[in-house]
Amino acid sequence: MNLRKIIGKDIYWIGVNDRKTERFENYLPLPHGVTYNSYIIDDEKVCLIDTVESGSSIEFLNKVKYVIGDKKIDYLIVNHMEPDHSGAMEEIINLFPEVKIVGNKMTLRMIKAFYHDFDESKFLCVNEEFELDLGTHKLGFATIPMVHWPESMVTYDKTEKILFSNDAFGGFGTLNGGLFDDEVDFNDFRAEMRRYYANIIGKYGMQVNKAISKLSQLEIDYICPSHGLLWRNKIPGVIKLYSDWGNFIPEEKGVIVAYGSMYGNTEKMAEIVAKELFRCGIKNVRVYDVSKTDSSVIIGEVWKYQGLILGSCAHNGAVYPKMIPLISKLNNYGVKNRYLGIFGNMMWSGGGVKGLEKFAQETKGIEKVGESVEAKGAPTEEIITRLKALAKEMADKIL
Numbered sequence: 001m002n003l004r005k006i007i008g009k010d011i012y013w014i015g016v017n018d019r020k021t022e023r024f025e026n027y028l029p030l031p032h033g034v035t036y037n038s039y040i041i042d043d044e045k046v047c048l049i050d051t052v053e054s055g056s057s058i059e060f061l062n063k064v065k066y067v068i069g070d071k072k073i074d075y076l077i078v079n080h081m082e083p084d085h086s087g088a089m090e091e092i093i094n095l096f097p098e099v100k101i102v103g104n105k106m107t108l109r110m111i112k113a114f115y116h117d118f119d120e121s122k123f124l125c126v127n128e129e130f131e132l133d134l135g136t137h138k139l140g141f142a143t144i145p146m147v148h149w150p151e152s153m154v155t156y157d158k159t160e161k162i163l164f165s166n167d168a169f170g171g172f173g174t175l176n177g178g179l180f181d182d183e184v185d186f187n188d189f190r191a192e193m194r195r196y197y198a199n200i201i202g203k204y205g206m207q208v209n210k211a212i213s214k215l216s217q218l219e220i221d222y223i224c225p226s227h228g229l230l231w232r233n234k235i236p237g238v239i240k241l242y243s244d245w246g247n248f249i250p251e252e253k254g255v256i257v258a259y260g261s262m263y264g265n266t267e268k269m270a271e272i273v274a275k276e277l278f279r280c281g282i283k284n285v286r287v288y289d290v291s292k293t294d295s296s297v298i299i300g301e302v303w304k305y306q307g308l309i310l311g312s313c314a315h316n317g318a319v320y321p322k323m324i325p326l327i328s329k330l331n332n333y334g335v336k337n338r339y340l341g342i343f344g345n346m347m348w349s350g351g352g353v354k355g356l357e358k359f360a361q362e363t364k365g366i367e368k369v370g371e372s373v374e375a376k377g378a379p380t381e382e383i384i385t386r387l388k389a390l391a392k393e394m395a396d397k398i399l
Contacts, residue, residue: 061092369394
């Protein structure tokens with residue numbers, strides 16, 4: 001049975017590794033899978049903290065039964081009602097009809113939206129002054145609205161100083177044996193953690209910082225999120241990462257070159273830009289073909305590096321279709337503190353560069369660098385010179 005007693009004598013990780021689901025929220029690819037972390041406190045009162053996605057419920061319920069045997073579950077804390085957290089809630093209620101569902105006022109509204117016939121008498125509404133007494137363990141609660149749903153909250157075990165942090169401090173990727181940050185090489189998880197943050201929580205940087213400020217008053221020895229690694233050794237480091245990401249502070253000096261090309265000419269322009277960036281001293285240059293690389297990967301890299309150079313061929317008088325998801329999400333998320341360069345290609349009517357310039361104008365937190373460069377067909381010597389000038393201006397900004 002794949003479970004672990006994680007803290008003290010009575011707190012268990014009973015999560016599930018999902019290596020089968022191809023896309024998180026049905027659109028974000030999961031090349032390394034994802035975990036649904038759930039926890040059980042086997043105290044005088046038995047308390048379950050979150051469940052798992054419904055497709056993983058059989059393994060999850062077997063773990064629950066293995067830990068508690070014939071005992072009942074007294075409380076199920078719902079930190080977040082999104083179905084990857086609450087998917088097995090109905091089965092828990094059916095198996096343990098006396099269970100109390102614990103959440104806040106907004107949680108109840110969302111439960112009733114998912115389960116129209118939910119019996120409200122089963123619901124225990126808590127606030128930030130409430131303490132749930134399990135015997136040895138005393139639990140408190142704090143709301144973290146819009147990190148990343150309005151009902152989101154965290155649970156704090158005052159006895160063991162554990163923050164059950166919901167989606168905060170989580171990441172993509174399965175847990176392949178080790179659970180805690182000091183049991184694995186964090187570098188194996190860092191990129192997927194950043195991609196998770198950028199694509200799931202990235203829009204809500206202001207709310208992330210409010211949550212960090214609120215939780216800074218707690219003494220925290222362990223952070224146990226709903227996805228990814230559990231934290232006990234690098235807690236200050238992971239909190240700083242979230243603070244920096246919330247403030248759109250880049251991790252490293254570097255430039256992303258992302259392009260959309262139908263017949264190769266825009267790709268040639270991207271190669272010229274990338275080589276010149278390197279020649280100008282930028283060691284971290286990442287080149288992505290938006291037709292081959294999912295936009296979520298590129299967005300994750302935008303949270304890492306400060307420079308972004310976008311290139312689009314014209315397609316029916318507009319931006320190349322595979323570029324649209326990238327710029328649409330970056331605009332919607334209000335990306336800030338980034339430098340942007342633009343290039344592209346046309347034959348007769350253009351539209352690719354024009355669309356990227358519109359994105360630059362609408363996304364207030366970015367600073368456009370240099371002049372946009374637009375070629376007709378294969379890049380000429382003049383275009384090559386202008387592309388190199390764009391790369392040099394970007395390098396000067398970064399360095």
